[in-house]
Each structure stands twice: as C-alpha cells, then as structure tokens.
Amino acid sequence: MGESASEPNVSEANESTGRVDSTNDEATSADPRPGYFGAFGGRFVAETLVPALEELTRATHDLVSSSDFQAELSALLRDYVGRPTPLSPARRLARVIDPRGCHLSELWLKREDLCHTGAHKINNALGQVLLAKKLGKQRVIAETGAGQHGVATATACAALGLPCEVFMGALDVERQAPNVLRMQLLGATVTPVESGSRTLKDAMNEALRRWVTHVRTTHYCVGSAAGPHPYPSLVAELQRVIGDEARAALMERGAPPDAVVACIGGGSNAIGVFRAFLDDAEVALYGVEAAGEGLTARHAATLTLGQVGVLHGARSKVLMDADGQILEAHSISAGLDYPGVGPEHAALQASGRATYLAATDAEALAAALEVARSEGIIIALETAHAFAKLREIAAREAARRGRPVSLLVCVSGRGDKDLVTYQAAGLGAPPREDPVRSAVDQEAP
Amino acid sequence: MTRARLEQTFARLAEARRAALVAFLTTGDPSVAESADAARALLRGGVDILELGVPFSDPTADGPTIAEASARAIQRGGSLRATLGVAQALRAEFEAPIVLFTYYNPILAFGEQAFVEAAAAAGVDAVLIVDLPPEEGAGLRAALAQAELCVVPLLTPVSDSARECAALQGARGFVYYVSVTGVTGSAAQAPGAEHESSDMLSHHAAAGRAARALAERSGLPVVVGFGIDSVAKARAVVEAGASGVVVGSQLVRLIAEEPHAAAREAKLSAWARELRAVLSYPD
Ligand SMILES: Cc1ncc(COP(=O)(O)O)c(C=O)c1O
Numbered sequence: 001m002g003e004s005a006s007e008p009n010v011s012e013a014n015e016s017t018g019r020v021d022s023t024n025d026e027a028t029s030a031d032p033r034p035g036y037f038g039a040f041g042g043r044f045v046a047e048t049l050v051p052a053l054e055e056l057t058r059a060t061h062d063l064v065s066s067s068d069f070q071a072e073l074s075a076l077l078r079d080y081v082g083r084p085t086p087l088s089p090a091r092r093l094a095r096v097i098d099p100r101g102c103h104l105s106e107l108w109l110k111r112e113d114l115c116h117t118g119a120h121k122i123n124n125a126l127g128q129v130l131l132a133k134k135l136g137k138q139r140v141i142a143e144t145g146a147g148q149h150g151v152a153t154a155t156a157c158a159a160l161g162l163p164c165e166v167f168m169g170a171l172d173v174e175r176q177a178p179n180v181l182r183m184q185l186l187g188a189t190v191t192p193v194e195s196g197s198r199t200l201k202d203a204m205n206e207a208l209r210r211w212v213t214h215v216r217t218t219h220y221c222v223g224s225a226a227g228p229h230p231y232p233s234l235v236a237e238l239q240r241v242i243g244d245e246a247r248a249a250l251m252e253r254g255a256p257p258d259a260v261v262a263c264i265g266g267g268s269n270a271i272g273v274f275r276a277f278l279d280d281a282e283v284a285l286y287g288v289e290a291a292g293e294g295l296t297a298r299h300a301a302t303l304t305l306g307q308v309g310v311l312h313g314a315r316s317k318v319l320m321d322a323d324g325q326i327l328e329a330h331s332i333s334a335g336l337d338y339p340g341v342g343p344e345h346a347a348l349q350a351s352g353r354a355t356y357l358a359a360t361d362a363e364a365l366a367a368a369l370e371v372a373r374s375e376g377i378i379i380a381l382e383t384a385h386a387f388a389k390l391r392e393i394a395a396r397e398a399a400r401r402g403r404p405v406s407l408l409v410c411v412s413g414r415g416d417k418d419l420v421t422y423q424a425a426g427l428g429a430p431p432r433e434d435p436v437r438s439a440v441d442q443e444a445p
Numbered sequence: 446m447t448r449a450r451l452e453q454t455f456a457r458l459a460e461a462r463r464a465a466l467v468a469f470l471t472t473g474d475p476s477v478a479e480s481a482d483a484a485r486a487l488l489r490g491g492v493d494i495l496e497l498g499v500p501f502s503d504p505t506a507d508g509p510t511i512a513e514a515s516a517r518a519i520q521r522g523g524s525l526r527a528t529l530g531v532a533q534a535l536r537a538e539f540e541a542p543i544v545l546f547t548y549y550n551p552i553l554a555f556g557e558q559a560f561v562e563a564a565a566a567a568g569v570d571a572v573l574i575v576d577l578p579p580e581e582g583a584g585l586r587a588a589l590a591q592a593e594l595c596v597v598p599l600l601t602p603v604s605d606s607a608r609e610c611a612a613l614q615g616a617r618g619f620v621y622y623v624s625v626t627g628v629t630g631s632a633a634q635a636p637g638a639e640h641e642s643s644d645m646l647s648h649h650a651a652a653g654r655a656a657r658a659l660a661e662r663s664g665l666p667v668v669v670g671f672g673i674d675s676v677a678k679a680r681a682v683v684e685a686g687a688s689g690v691v692v693g694s695q696l697v698r699l700i701a702e703e704p705h706a707a708a709r710e711a712k713l714s715a716w717a718r719e720l721r722a723v724l725s726y727p728d
C-alpha cells in the first residue's frame with residue numbers, strides 16, 4: 001500500500017525547508033521507496049521495533065487486502081459500527097455561512113459522529129485489533145489524545161476479546177474525563193503519562209517504550225495516519241471507507257464535490273476522506289489544523305508553520321526548535337494538540353495537491369456553536385476546526401471557479417466529550433434568535 | 446584518527462585480554478560544564494570508550510532515568526551543539542574514543558553535512574543514532590564514512606539474520622548488542638526476577654554469548670548494553686565473551702544523585718577503576 005500511495009514529487013518537498021541540507025538522497029531517488037510519500041515517511045525507530053514493523057507491513061499487504069479479511073471487517077463495520085454513515089445535507093448551516101448563496105451552493109456532511117463510539121477512530125481501531133488477533137498478538141496498546149482513539153481501541157478490544165492498555169497524557173486525562181471513564185468501563189487500563197507536555201505526543205512516546213519492551217506479544221494500535229511505516233498507509237487504508245462511501249453517495253446524486261474539508265490532528269480522518277478523491281483532479285482538498293491561541297502564539301499548526309523533521313518514526317513536518325527539540329503544541333482540542341502530522345499530508349502539501357489552513361481555538365468554538373444551532377449536531381472540538389474555515393474555503397473556491405461551489409466536510413466526531421469545554425467557553429448561553437434568520441437578515445441589503 | 450582510534454583501542458584491549466569499559470552519560474546533566482567534568486572523571490578512572498548522550502526532547506528508546514536526565518539537560522543548555530563542544534574539549538585532553546549517542550532529529554536540524562564536519566573537527570570517532578535503522582539515512586551514512594567516522598550498528602535479541610546483514614553492511618569500529626527488548630535501563634525480564642538472581646545473571650551471560658557469536662560472524666568487536674548496572678552483570682557478560690560492556694543508566698543515576706561536583710567526580714573515577722579491574726577475560 002505504501003508503495004502504491006507514494007508520490008515521487010520530491011523537489012518541492014524539500015524547498016519547504018532551508019535548514020535541512022544534504023538530505024536529498026532519499027528525496028531525489030527516482031523510484032519511491034516503500035513507506036515513503038515523496039520525501040516523507042520512512043521508518044525512524046529503534047532496531048528492536050523493525051522486525052515487528054516488518055511483520056505488520058507484510059500483514060498489511062497480505063491480510064488487509066485479502067477478501068476474507070475485508071469481508072470480516074466490512075461485516076463488523078456494518079453490523080457493529082453502523083456503516084455506512086449518513087451523508088447529510090446542511091442547508092441551514094450553508095445559509096448561515098453564506099446567506100446569499102454567492103459562494104456556497106451545497107454543503108454535505110459525512111457523519112462519522114454517528115459511528116459507534118462517536119468518531120471515525122473506530123474504523124481504524126477495529127481493523128487493527130482484528131489484524132492483531134490474526135497475527136496472534138496477546139495484547140493491544142494504544143495512545144490517545146482526546147480519548148476517542150482510546151475509547152475506540154478499548155471498544156474493539158472488548159468486542160474482539162483482547163486485553164487493552166491506553167496511554168494518555170495526564171493533561172488530557174483531566175480535560176477528557178468522560179472518555180477515561182468510558183475506557184475503564186470497557187475494561188481497558190488507562191495509564192496517565194506525566195512526562196513532557198503531558199499530552200498526545202508524550203502518550204505516544206510512552207506507548208512506543210511499552211511496545212519495545214513487549215514487542216513480540218503486543219500490537220501497538222496507532223491512532224492516526226502518523227508513525228513509522230506501515231502505520232500511515234495502514235491507517236489511511238482503514239479510514240478510506242469514509243471517503244469511499246461519501247464519494248459513492250455523491251456520485252449517485254450526480255457529481256463529486258468541488259472541495260473536501262477535514263480537520264487535521266495526525267491526519268487520519270482527513271486522509272481517509274482525501275484518498276477517495278486523490279484522482280479526481282478537479283476536487284480541491286483542504287485540511288484544517290489547530291492555530292490554538294494564534295499562529296504567533298501557542299499553536300499546533302504543524303503543516304502551516306513546522307519544519308521537516310523526524311518525530312515518532314516518520315519524516316514529516318514537525319514543530320521544533322533550532323536544536324531539533326520537539327516543541328509543545330497547543331490546542332483547545334486534545335485530538336489536534338500534536339506537534340507532528342502524518343507524512344502523507346506533508347507530501348500532499350509539498351506537491352500542492354492539498355491545501356492546509358489553521359483555525360484558532362476561538363474560531364473552532366464559534367463554529368461548534370454555529371453547527372449546533374443551525375443543524376442540531378453537537379460536533380467534536382477537533383471537527384469544529386474544519387467547520388471554522390468553511391467560509392474562507394467556499395470564498396476561495398468560488399473565486400477560483402467563478403461560481404458557487406459544493407463542499408463535503410468530514411464530521412469526524414461528536415462533541416459529547418467536549419461538553420465541559422463548551423460550557424466553560426460559555427456556549428450554553430441561550431440564543432437570541434434563529435441563526436439562519438439572523439444571518440440572512442444581516443446580509444440582506 | 447577516528448576509526449583508527451577505535452580499532453587501536455580494541456586491539457590494545459585484545460592484547461591485554463580485557464573487555465572494553467564503555468561509559469555513557471547525558472551531556473548537559475546537571476549542566477554542560479559539569480557533565481564534561483563527569484566525563485573527565487570517568488576517563489581518568491580508566492573508562493576505555495566514552496559515549497556522550499545528546500539530549501533529545503522525545504527519547505522513545507530511553508527508560509525514565511535517561512529520559513529524565515535528557516529533559517533536565519535541555520533545561521540546562523544541553524544540545525547536539527553543546528555535546529560537540531564537550532567532545533572537542535575532551536579530545537584535547539584524552540585519547541579515548543568518543544561516541545556520540547543521539548536521536549536523528551537533532552542531526553537533521555543541525556544539517557547533516559554540517560554535523561559530519563563538526564563531529565570530525567571535534568575529534569568524535571563514531572556516532573550511534575538510535576532511531577536510524579540501516580534502511581534510513583543513506584546520505585548521512587555516506588558522509589560519515591567519507592569523514593572516517595564510524596556508524597555503530599545496533600542489534601537486538603529480535604534481530605534475525607536478514608536484519609543482521611542489513612545492520613552490518615559497511616559497519617566499522619564496533620557493534621552494539623542490546624541485551625534486552627526494552628528501553629535503556631530496563632532490567633532483564635526473567636520471570637519473577639529479583640536483583641542479581643541467577644536468572645538475571647544467566648540472561649546477561651546469554652547476551653554475552655550472543656555478542657561473542659556476533660563478533661565471530663562480523664569480524665568486529667561487539668559490546669553489550671542496556672540494563673547493566675552491577676559488577677556481577679558486567680562480569681557475566683564479559684565471561685561469556687562480549688568485547689565490552691556499556692553502562693549508562695547506572696552512571697546517569699549516580700550523577701543525578703550526587704549534588705556535589707567533587708564528590709560526584711570522585712565516585713565516578715572510583716566506579717571506573719573498580720569495574721575496569723574486573724573486566725579481564727578468564728584464562
Ligand atoms: C473527533 C476527532 N476528530 C479528529 C481527530 C484528529 O485525529 P486525525 O487527524 O487523525 O483524524 C480526533 C483525535 O482524537 C478526534 O477525536
């Protein structure tokens with residue numbers, strides 16, 4: 001999978017960094033190496049982990065693509081997760097975003113929030129835990145930020161009968177308390193991680209350490225399209241069901257969307273929806289990462305402001321200082337609070353195939369409220385970042401195409417886990433009027 | 446120098462029928478200057494090869510002892526640049542080979558070519574990049590080889606013959622055999638093992654035998670590291686035929702626990718003298 005997904009567009013990849021010299025050996029090789037997306041990806045791990053990653057790579061090739069595995073996974077996704085998820089038209093939100101319909105003609109929501117456990121993470125977790133079982137692994141470990149991947153992995157392990165341990169930054173344990181309880185209820189052990197920034201990055205460090213120690217018997221269920229080869233390819237393949245379903249549903253109605261939009265933490269829901277549209281050259285792809293308190297303050301805008309570096313086993317964009325120390329990211333949303341990003345996104349950015357924007361904490365909160373009041377959907381804080389940029393994206397694409405455009409947004413998850421944050425931000429205040437009415441009124445000449 | 450210095454060291458040790466004592470410390474803990482002094486104390490005590498650990502923010506191959514030292518070191522100005530400075534100062538005073546023990550990202554940020562030039566100029570003999578398996582970093586490897594700097598390959602109990610071949614391709618200087626599947630400072634996971642139990646020692650003896658077999662296959666000296674924190678374990682490894690032992694976490698702990706520089710250095714020198722004295726091969 002890694003091979004077929006790799007893109008040999010490399011010269012651009014390196015121009016994004018002036019500081020990394022003499023590293024072009026990989027970048028300029030004509031045929032892409034396994035596990036590379038252009039100049040990004042690879043397998044930068046301790047030697048002890050290499051045999052396990054090789055085993056997983058073989059399994060990814062042989063098993064995941066086998067019709068037996070696909071049939072078993074499809075049945076689980078249908079009967080247990082509730083797939084296919086709906087594709088909802090968001091007419092009222094479209095009017096709030098663009099009251100006169102000058103930029104936005106149609107807005108479609110791919111409803112991963114309606115998956116069992118409330119986010120897209122279950123697509124990946126079920127696939128990997130099923131794979132772990134086939135490989136004869138005796139236990140599963142995972143890292144989690146928002147807790148959604150932890151809950152998804154704990155769920156898959158409960159359903160398929162494997163013990164599960166989830167590493168979670170101590171800060172995230174505090175801010176995503178309901179998910180901690182969920183994991184525990186599902187029988188998983190939640191291990192708080194006190195080192196570093198006490199968030200997702202540190203949880204992943206600790207999971208890697210645990211994996212090195214128990215590598216023969218343990219499967220590490222990575223939660224995003226990041227990490228060493230084959231994880232970025234494996235996770236993308238397991239998540240591409242999002243884009244495949246959405247594309248099929250839209251094609252049935254007549255046409256693909258003009259642009260696809262998703263939020264970016266490590267990049268798994270985004271790559272899952274992007275992959276189905278990569279070959280539709282006319283479909284623009286937009287990822288939205290977290291600008292936190294602003295791009296000149298504390299943020300998690302790795303693709304927007306990061307440099308080429310190696311974190312958690314892959315060469316990609318990272319937030320780092322001049323000494324190569326990884327910086328602490330910041331986002332109000334735990335799932336986007338990560339100073340790295342999956343390598344395929346770095347390659348898509350370098351080639352220009354996808355565009356990456358960043359939304360602040362405040363913009364995300366405002367968008368979450370807008371979606372709740374106009375569509376009756378309480379979205380996750382992570383997801384809210386994608387919604388926060390819809391105005392800008394619609395305007396850009398409409399200007400480029402000279403007509404109002406249709407957008408597809410991935411609703412990566414629901415906001416139950418974020419209620420405390422929403423409440424603290426004052427989102428529960430009673431509305432003064434109907435959001436659609438007031439938007440249309442304001443815009444009326 | 447460089448490669449020659451390592452080869453001469455192991456040749457001299459072979460003649461003396463003694464295994465190499467390799468000491469690791471984290472540069473910058475408790476401060477850059479004090480870690481340089483700690484290294485001096487170790488070298489004066491008779492350490493054969495010095496490993497200078499470059500602090501990194503996300504040391505996924507390290508256990509808590511070295512990970513915490515790394516975090517402290519960064520707070521106190523530790524970095525790849527500072528480590529190269531320490532190496533250069535030590536090189537002016539000592540002949541022992543110096544190995545940089547680092548993660549890849551600090552090198553990437555420094556600039557690969559600039560790093561190779563700076564390391565060669567500082568009198569560094571070899572680099573060990575924990576998260577750079579043989580499939581990665583071809584350009585860096587070529588530049589290091591050109592500068593006569595060795596890249597130390599790592600092999601582990603889960604490395605099969607294919608991994609061994611890949612790791613040994615173009616290897617020079619010596620090989621590092623990781624005694625456990627684990628992070629630095631891990632104790633061997635003998636079932637129900639307590640300190641110094643015979644299970645634990647037999648685990649280390651097995652690692653020593655694996656190292657000797659690897660040395661025979663590769664034609665290179667093979668040192669054993671991870672979890673060696675006592676004279677008994679070091680002796681078990683050496684008696685089984687390893688070319689040397691690496692002690693890391695134990696020294697990092699010793700450095701962290703002794704706040705007074707003079708006492709710290711005295712302890713480090715004494716530790717080196719004691720351990721070195723028991724690393725002779727049995728006749
Ligand atoms: C609902 C939701 N969306 C998005 C993300 C971000 O992850 P990714 O970028 O891998 O989709 C998370 C991560 O926890 C999440 O819970």
